[in-house]
Amino acid sequence: MCNNLLSLLKNKNATIGIVGMGYVGLPLAMRYADSFRQVIGFDIVSERVSAINKGHSYIEHISSESLVVALEKGLKASTDFSRINECDAIILCVPTPLNKYREPDLSFIFSTIEQIQPYLRPKQVVSLESTTYPGTTEEELRPRLEKLGLVVGEHIFLVYSPEREDPGNSTYTTQTIPKVVGGCTEACLQVGIALYERAVDRVVPVSSTQTAEMTKLLENIHRAVNIGLVNEMKVVADRMGIDIHEVIDAAATKPFGFTAYYPGPGIGGHCIPVDPFYLTWKAREYGVHTRFIELAGEVNSAMPLWVVDKVADALNQHKKAINGSRILILGMAYKKNVDDMRESPSLQLLDLLLHKGARVQYSDPHVARLPKVRKYNFELVSVTLTPKVLASYDAVVLATAHDSFDYAMIAEHSQLIIDTRGHYKHTSPSIIKA
Template sequence: MNQQSPQATDLLSAIEDKRAMIGVIGLGYVGLPLAMTVARAGFKVTGFDIDPSKMTAIEAGKSYIEAVPDDVLSAERDAGRFAATTDFARLAECDVIAICVPTPLTRHREPDLSYVAKTCEQIAGTLRKGQLVVLESTTYPGTTEEVMKPILEKTGLVAGEDFFLGYSPEREDPGNRDFQTSTIPKVVAGDGEAASAMVSAFYGAVVETIVPVSGTRTAEAVKLTENVFRAVNIALVNELKIVYERMGIDVWEVIAAAKTKPFGYMPFYPGPGLGGHCIPIDPFYLTWKSREYDQPTRFIELAGEINTAMPRYVVDRLAEALDRMLGKALSRSRVLILGLAYKKNVPDIRESPSLRLMELLLERGADVAYHDPYVSEVPRTREYGHLMGRKSVALDQLGDFDAVVIATDHDSFDYQAIADDAPLVVDTRNAMANRGITSQTIVKA
């Protein structure tokens, strides 16, 4: 460690003694679980967010994130280890600041780092010597050095001497009950030797396992690699689904048999498209950055094209089934989409293919509704503002719809009742077959 930097020595000591004050910017699916994990490890944490409704919920002891139970939130708040605020001037009180803000794509599928940049500008307004700033948001290799560092160094303070920069990609998996923030191995990296020691010490004090890597660019590449891997393999099985359907072969049966091989194969499953913040978006961050090096990413881009096309494939299958089985055009049909969330048993609709399905069905003239026990109303979204305000309908009148599309296989659905009451079921998740339910009115898509 740099012996000429007393700031480094003092901060490391404060982290090791858990005297360091921690700030978490962005109290969403990543930030709130992180804040709770840090607080439960014995640090005092202040959460920052621009959304006043989150402050109201936290003050009432009501969590809006499934991974954080109400009692855990209330316990950390009542013990004085966690507080939340919209006052970003209080960042000056924090010794360690973790950034957990969105990194979406623009309409042209280019990285939108405006949230990261604006957050860094807010931090710069109160930046002082001896602070550690860590980015957790998924992004392209070079962001920490090329975007964050210049903004923060405009203050006249020098990274690695006066303050310290790090990157540690979030690995949250909403709805996964087998892992929580503290038990998921944490990749950590710093901008320089001193920063690396700070980041390792901090996360080493709050999670069970840390995985140090050589630098922030490598850590940024780790997260992209994880999600590119999933996106490409999901695209492969989506393409296989279409090919095998033409051949009269059930791709789900193929996968079930293939995964019995104890080596050399890992099962991935098809669906109506990709959802969530990571897999539909992150590969395009790497694609965009690779252009700077004049290096094409044909494999990744092809996977993106296949996955993006899946909602349209589902709608085409639905239209064919309506015509063949009910003798009815899609434009004259009432369609119910089951599940608005992007994955089962969670309320998360980020990049959900169900939204695209609704849009395509409306464009084709269908009368569309949805049911989701986790999402009572379509909230404001960046791309589907025209769907905002639509409310989840009850399932007691399935017979009033011409077709039901299972887009998300929530465990709480009564699948037998759906099979019994719906004139036509288009199943994109193999939910019916997985439960042993068969019927001439069920079509896989």
């Protein structure tokens, strides 16, 4: 049975099903369409499915032209999960957020498994790509599959391969980013390697699904901890009257032993704000208190409030209260040059400022209208920047440093700028670094 599936995958005759057509699933589906005869993208959101089948991309860094090419090569989208039975490989790319207690929320994974269970059959491989804690694939997915009478490693094959998408990064693509793969059994691993080696340039096999799950967490916790360090350094440097960006630039001249990380108003994206808490939650099961990781999380989580305090102090110096002041936030996406707002600290800034009585608007060339997200529903549209518009605000907060902003115009016409990204290297009385 394993040999039959391996043959289909290696000869590119397999039908690939990808569940979840978001920032991870859609580019992965398009990549598989380059190699395999049929790719089905599944999603519960009918608007997404309709847009894909019409060749209309809803993700900014994916062009509609490239989506049309993928459709011509065999990509189709569907809300009909009975078509899972047609697929030889099913790749799960669904969200794994935190609940209000900052504990793992695997409800999307579980509901997806429930949806596809009636249509699973022998000679299929199931791969989970969603970020999760070590043990999820073995402890949660495997029993659910074997409850159907499908023995993992014999009838059906189960692997974990963490997504490594970086929206807006033109240097590394789905094809060129190495793919870590772990299997529940040796047979599962071999099938997983065959699944991915036809779509990516390099597959990195590891000894187990738990190892692959831990690898994903380490990658993003590494970033979270170092960002937490530099954010704390920023607070200390600010108290001492030292420019942290000048310090980082100077330290970065050291040709060894130092990697530059840069502070900001907090951390965003689906992975970095979430992954540390997945590991800390699981570590408690083993009696381990991950103090270092949790401290970084506390520092990063506190940054939006620290920025709001800097806004209040800056307004106070201009004899204005934050309550009633008109404030413009520049950038709502979690990082520059993308439309991705998942866990964006700008959303927290907006919420905190509104609760303090400020009259807040935003400008973001990549986000025309703020959609409803899990925590927030602001119903705001992006403001077009002009000299007159900028001058009408009591303060402008640079939260996301998009390349398309006219920084010279912003500096010239804003009454007060609070720069959370260190874009303005040379301060003036109207620019406050936060």
